[in-house]
Amino acid sequence: MEKVMSNKGVIALYVLPALLLLLGVVYVPIVLTGYYGLNDWDGIGRMTFIGLRNYERLLSDDVFWSSAGHSFLFALLSTVFLALYMAVALVLSGRIKGAQLLRKIYLIPMLLSSVAIAQLWLKVYHPTNGILNGLLESLGAEETPDWLADPAIVLGALFVPILWQYAGFYILIYYAALKNIPASLTEAARIDGANSWQVALRIKLPLVWEVVKVTIVLAVVGSLKYFDLIYVMTDGGPNQASEVMASYMYHKAFREFNYGYGSAIGFFLLIVCLAATWIIRRLTATKDPIQYS
């Protein structure tokens, strides 16, 4: 038995195809991105090694910092909204009729492509015919904003469809985790006189904390690398007011053909995502994770 299940040839046969694909398409390119970032290169001519000059330029590039700021703002807001999703999931996992149906309805936008969502919300925000301004006008508003053309509100306007897209996803994850809690634990607390608030905060929340940690990482990393919807809706505009790290990288590399500088941004994005994952894990670490199953 031992011998059969540690047959090296079989292990190699089973693991190598997927592993080589992962290394070739994900890991080798990251290393190359790191290397290209140390060069001045337009993708066609010769590469010139320039050391850390791209990164020096990055540090003093105001547009880069504002786009990084936008990405971090999205990450922060997405994390804050997790509390709302948890509240909804806590309610849904109680004795709510139709909870199954509701959580499915909440999930629907997440199944659609970001491009379709972006195109749809372009219409929602349309200055003259969109439903949003139509609603405002019917409420008596005299001047309605041009949501995506005004630098002061464009980020907020982009964040709403992102919420719309992902709310159901997080509610579903929390709901599944809360449903996993054995009823005996919450019943015991109730018999001891705990009210719903206390049960939710003192019993349920600590029990699903491992899942909360995962979702914080997902929300932060997902926001940091967010791209599709912004690319389609505003392309970083107006005047780079809604540029994020990924869209800035894309513009530098594939519009201006500055592969060296684009790679430096791409590598920075990678470091930020991995660092964010590590920091969140450290900050949310509990000494002894609670086991209940």
Next chain:
Amino acid sequence: MTTSSSPPAARLRPNEAAGRSVFAGVGRGLLYVVLIAAAVLQLLPLVWLLFFSLKNSQEVFSLPAFALPKHLRWENYENVWSQGNIGRYFFNSVWITAASVALTVLLASFVTFALTRMRWKLRPAVLGLFMIGMMIPVHSTLIPLFLLFQKLRLIDNQASLIVSYTAFNLPITIMILLGFYVALPREIEEAAVMDGCGVNRMFLRIVLPMTGSVAVTAAIINMIYNWNEFIFVNTFINSDSLKTLTVGVQNFVGQYMANWGAIGATLMISILPILIVFFLLSNRIVEGIAAGSVKG
């Protein structure tokens, strides 16, 4: 939230309990209102999309947002289907999604089996590589991948998409499969080995068929991701006839700036397959999404 349940309420004096249950009743009603309002908000933009996909340009501007015209303009759908390349994009999306999903789930099943049931030294390291793979942004690999595919003459070739989709979806697929494989009873392997059955036969004939349900769940999640993928197609594919629905729709919509009916119909065609799959398999999808992230 559910304070009307017996144990705590039973300890209160009768009149207090009655007061609380009225309060709880109102609170509950309010909760339902909020929950249903949220559901309406989630659906409203899609209903509006359906409505304007059935109007002509004039009706979009003259009729209220949530009113249908007397004559439903189904011809919008016919027109966009016959005029543009939508049919072509649709076919491309179907086959690329199908090929990538099949490849991903198959490769992931092999790896998961080796990771969970077999004994080898590098196991934790390989598992770690796959798990960290989930955190890596596509954009950090995009330039080298583009240049690599250029060298291999795979730019403007759909193979570049299938390879990329498979590699980037292996981690999440393995994560979904992992819990199920760990829970398989040891006795299966013991019995198989006793009967002189090799590992290959055991995996292909016994284990793989047993994991059918979780493989289907993983396949559905993969399908949703691949069907909706944008950045790789946008970067690697130039020819219009090779594009998938997501990118095709994006270009197509650009040509119809003012024709809302055509845009609406195009968007409806692009989201309909996913919606149909969702209505048919919603339990599986819900379960798959929960499994993919909760069992971290």
